[in-house]
Amino acid sequence: MELVIAGGTSHHQAMAQAFFARHAPQVANSSITLNVIENTETPNEKFHLVAKKENAAIHADISISSHAGFRWSLNALLRFIEGAETRIDLQDSPAFARRGVIEGFYGIPWTHEQRLRGIECFADFGMNSFMLAPKDSPWQRFDWRKPFGSQFLGLAKELVERAQLHGLSLSVCVSPGLSVTYSDDNDVAAVMIRYKQLLDLGVTEFGLLFDDIPWELQVPADIAKYDSIAHAQASFTNRVLAELKALDNEAKLIVCPMEYCGRGPIEYIHQLGTHMSPEVELMWTGRQICSEYLDIADAIVFKESAQRPPLYWDNYPVNDVAMTHELHVGPIRGREIGLENYSLGLLANPMEKFEASLLPLSTIGDYLWNSTKYNPQESWDRALAHMVTNPDDHAAMRRLLRNSLGSCLNGNAAPDMGTILGSTTTAWRNGRPEEAAEIFRKSGEVIMRDHALLTSQKFSRRDLIQEMGPWVDKYLVGGQTMEQLAMVLAQCSWTRENGLTGPDGLAAEVLTIRERFEKIQARLFGDGLDLLMGELSAELRANEK
Numbered sequence: 001m002e003l004v005i006a007g008g009t010s011h012h013q014a015m016a017q018a019f020f021a022r023h024a025p026q027v028a029n030s031s032i033t034l035n036v037i038e039n040t041e042t043p044n045e046k047f048h049l050v051a052k053k054e055n056a057a058i059h060a061d062i063s064i065s066s067h068a069g070f071r072w073s074l075n076a077l078l079r080f081i082e083g084a085e086t087r088i089d090l091q092d093s094p095a096f097a098r099r100g101v102i103e104g105f106y107g108i109p110w111t112h113e114q115r116l117r118g119i120e121c122f123a124d125f126g127m128n129s130f131m132l133a134p135k136d137s138p139w140q141r142f143d144w145r146k147p148f149g150s151q152f153l154g155l156a157k158e159l160v161e162r163a164q165l166h167g168l169s170l171s172v173c174v175s176p177g178l179s180v181t182y183s184d185d186n187d188v189a190a191v192m193i194r195y196k197q198l199l200d201l202g203v204t205e206f207g208l209l210f211d212d213i214p215w216e217l218q219v220p221a222d223i224a225k226y227d228s229i230a231h232a233q234a235s236f237t238n239r240v241l242a243e244l245k246a247l248d249n250e251a252k253l254i255v256c257p258m259e260y261c262g263r264g265p266i267e268y269i270h271q272l273g274t275h276m277s278p279e280v281e282l283m284w285t286g287r288q289i290c291s292e293y294l295d296i297a298d299a300i301v302f303k304e305s306a307q308r309p310p311l312y313w314d315n316y317p318v319n320d321v322a323m324t325h326e327l328h329v330g331p332i333r334g335r336e337i338g339l340e341n342y343s344l345g346l347l348a349n350p351m352e353k354f355e356a357s358l359l360p361l362s363t364i365g366d367y368l369w370n371s372t373k374y375n376p377q378e379s380w381d382r383a384l385a386h387m388v389t390n391p392d393d394h395a396a397m398r399r400l401l402r403n404s405l406g407s408c409l410n411g412n413a414a415p416d417m418g419t420i421l422g423s424t425t426t427a428w429r430n431g432r433p434e435e436a437a438e439i440f441r442k443s444g445e446v447i448m449r450d451h452a453l454l455t456s457q458k459f460s461r462r463d464l465i466q467e468m469g470p471w472v473d474k475y476l477v478g479g480q481t482m483e484q485l486a487m488v489l490a491q492c493s494w495t496r497e498n499g500l501t502g503p504d505g506l507a508a509e510v511l512t513i514r515e516r517f518e519k520i521q522a523r524l525f526g527d528g529l530d531l532l533m534g535e536l537s538a539e540l541r542a543n544e545k
């Protein structure tokens, strides 16, 4: 690959070099000439890309006013290089102002390497923000009064630099709520020591989180001073903001309130909104902690209470706490078209499973870039095609993942399994148990074959398979279960008078198969297979002589 860049700053050049080095396989045989035109009239993240392709030679004129705009133009340029068109003239800009990820889950935090890679991937998804708030890192909620140590700052510096190279803003949050004294200026100073450390690294946006803490004032000094916890938190935030602004007038402060979800107007949010500086961005997870949908009507209600539009903390694809047996790999759904006009943006809380999270996060990037054009299925398929490129591996992985689209916002967690189960029950209820057996046998066979490929040494994304260990194991057990059910059904006969009947003990055998299936707690295949085994056994038992 040859890359020649004319115009722009040395930072633009570094951004383009890093981008194409990262995508070397896609541009291996190309010779790319970029002409960067800085145009202050272009709105912040917007770009104008005019490019043509002549065999392997690509020439692109890119007009932008910001580094972020330049980075997004490279995403569009790569899509053009990979596509069939020979010319493009595209002016584009993102829908949502803030788009990104908040690493805010309970569990093992992402590693430094994952975060570095995450920054690059998030930029490929068109996202501009990455906030670090790992719940179970001691520095996040427990040690917040201590300044960051030199080792932490060394790593944070690398993250900030990587983020700058990809047009993202990186922030590290402070969560003082478990032990803070809101009225104490020493606690404001403790937060500020950390913010100053981050500011010195080039951080410009700061997070102050009050989620998952006691809902009453704890300390006598606070109880004496404030009439409500909302008042205390607003006062604390305003003092932090004033000090932050004194250091850097452009700095931004993002706050997660203590009560961060709900339906309709909430007194606490109203009080917080009234007392807290209007400059502060307030996070909100929607109606629930994990909201099935986020819509304009609710955003309007929030704005009336909080006196500012919500910045969504979207708890998808996170799978912590009570959700650890679920794997959330389906596309984002249920976020309304046009929500960008009623919110400050959206930050997605991912799974501890980093690689697997990238699939739903890619679809979230697409939604946030252009909510009107967003098509969940197409976006998901495009993301998976980039994630697993070998055709056989891709097909097997796709079949596995389509059994775990998971969570309330992807109503049907296992659509293909649903179709299989529909056909088998129709067959046996209509007097054709042997046909039902054959469907199960064949479907089980496909799963077993897939499982062998997915777990073989030659599989191209062994890292993904390793992360999804329990679900991959469950996949195998699912395949075996279907083969066993095929054998059960093959022993059955059906008559209009007696319904489905089989040899004695067959009903109990189905329950044993079911027990073995349920032993692995990882959830896969939705509820259907489990329900079917319950029904099959009940039907056989009812008809036993």
Ligand code: GDL
Pocket: 104, 105, 106, 135, 211, 212, 256, 260, 285, 289, 313, 315, 318, 320, 321, 349
């Ligand atoms: C929460 C926590 C979050 C956690 C998520 C899902 C917020 C603001 N806080 O309540 O850390 O990962 O639920 O369990 O969402």
